Amino acid sequence: MKFVWTKKANACAETRDSDEEDAACTLMHPPSTSETDAFTRFRATCSGPPDVWDRAPVASWMLDALRRTWHWVPIVPERELRTFAWRSVEALEGTDAPGLRELRRAVYGRLRRRTSLQELQSLQEATRADAIRNGTEGLRRCEPAAAGALALWHAATPFVYDAAFWAAEFAALHDAYVVVRGRAPGWEWVGDLGHSVLTRVKPAFFTTGRPDVIAAALAEARNRQALLLRDLLPAPFAAPPVPARVWRNHQSVFCGRCGPWLKDGVIDVIDDVRFRACARCDTPLIERH
Numbered sequence: 505m506k507f508v509w510t511k512k513a514n515a516c517a518e519t520r521d522s523d524e525e526d527a528a529c530t531l532m533h534p535p536s537t538s539e540t541d542a543f544t545r546f547r548a549t550c551s552g553p554p555d556v557w558d559r560a561p562v563a564s565w566m567l568d569a570l571r572r573t574w575h576w577v578p579i580v581p582e583r584e585l586r587t588f589a590w591r592s593v594e595a596l597e598g599t600d601a602p603g604l605r606e607l608r609r610a611v612y613g614r615l616r617r618r619t620s621l622q623e624l625q626s627l628q629e630a631t632r633a634d635a636i637r638n639g640t641e642g643l644r645r646c647e648p649a650a651a652g653a654l655a656l657w658h659a660a661t662p663f664v665y666d667a668a669f670w671a672a673e674f675a676a677l678h679d680a681y682v683v684v685r686g687r688a689p690g691w692e693w694v695g696d697l698g699h700s701v702l703t704r705v706k707p708a709f710f711t712t713g714r715p716d717v718i719a720a721a722l723a724e725a726r727n728r729q730a731l732l733l734r735d736l737l738p739a740p741f742a743a744p745p746v747p748a749r750v751w752r753n754h755q756s757v758f759c760g761r762c763g764p765w766l767k768d769g770v771i772d773v774i775d776d777v778r779f780r781a782c783a784r785c786d787t788p789l790i791e792r793h
């Protein structure tokens with residue numbers, strides 16, 4: 505696992521004048537190739553989004569499944585996802601910073617329906633510049649408080665899928681940095697000459713020198729989040745199945761356009777076409793019926 509915070513942070517600092525760049529938190533980073541591959545392999549073993557939800561070892565995969573198939577979810581589970589975001593961040597270092605107190609109260613207030621989405625949005629806007637500046641500085645030094653503050657800031661995002669996803673990601677990073685801060689001082693590093701200036705940058709070097717420690721800490725945090733998310737929202741896809749007549753060839757199903765061209769295709773009724781797509785053109789089958 506490789507961290508690119510410093511590079512991203514510099515990019516953030518250089519483009520701070522651009523309104524467009526300021527519209528998004530530039531500290532967000534896409535998952536690494538190995539993480540994406542692991543998710544793809546896992547998804548291939550699942551029968552559908554409900555199965556992903558039940559078995560995923562990390563919350564981000566569950567949230568990805570939920571978000572991709574939001575149109576199958578009977579009711580947007582705002583309360584549950586916001587609660588998940590809040591519970592992921594409430595105890596983290598950095599979330600009680602004076603500049604974030606109002607935001608923190610607002611996120612908690614949203615669980616009690618005391619805060620509107622508009623209020624969350626305007627508080628997020630008001631704290632955006634500080635959040636990016638402090639986050640940029642702090643993440644460079646692997647400070648748990650910086651990751652914690654960013655986790656809280658994201659928990660206030662009005663669009664609750666983003667709130668849950670990014671609050672959890674930065675919360676996991678917070679936990680990884682706590683481990684880094686604990687382990688780095690005792691780490692024997694070839695560049696360590698005992699100078700105080702080197703001691704300050706040692707945690708950052710530790711993340712490069714011991715990626716296995718970071719990966720284990722992140723995995724542990726994300727696994728805990730998966731258990732919490734399943735506990736708060738046991739069955740988001742619970743809706744009546746939709747049976748339909750489709751073209752079928754052994755285990756694969758096909759849409760009405762591709763089906764007639766199959767060599768051994770038959771028309772058959774299957775119990776549930778939600779989450780099923782044509783094996784040839786990937787069109788969701790439910791739209792055909």
Ligand SMILES: [Zn+2]
Binds near residue numbers: 761784785
């Ligand atoms: Zn098709």
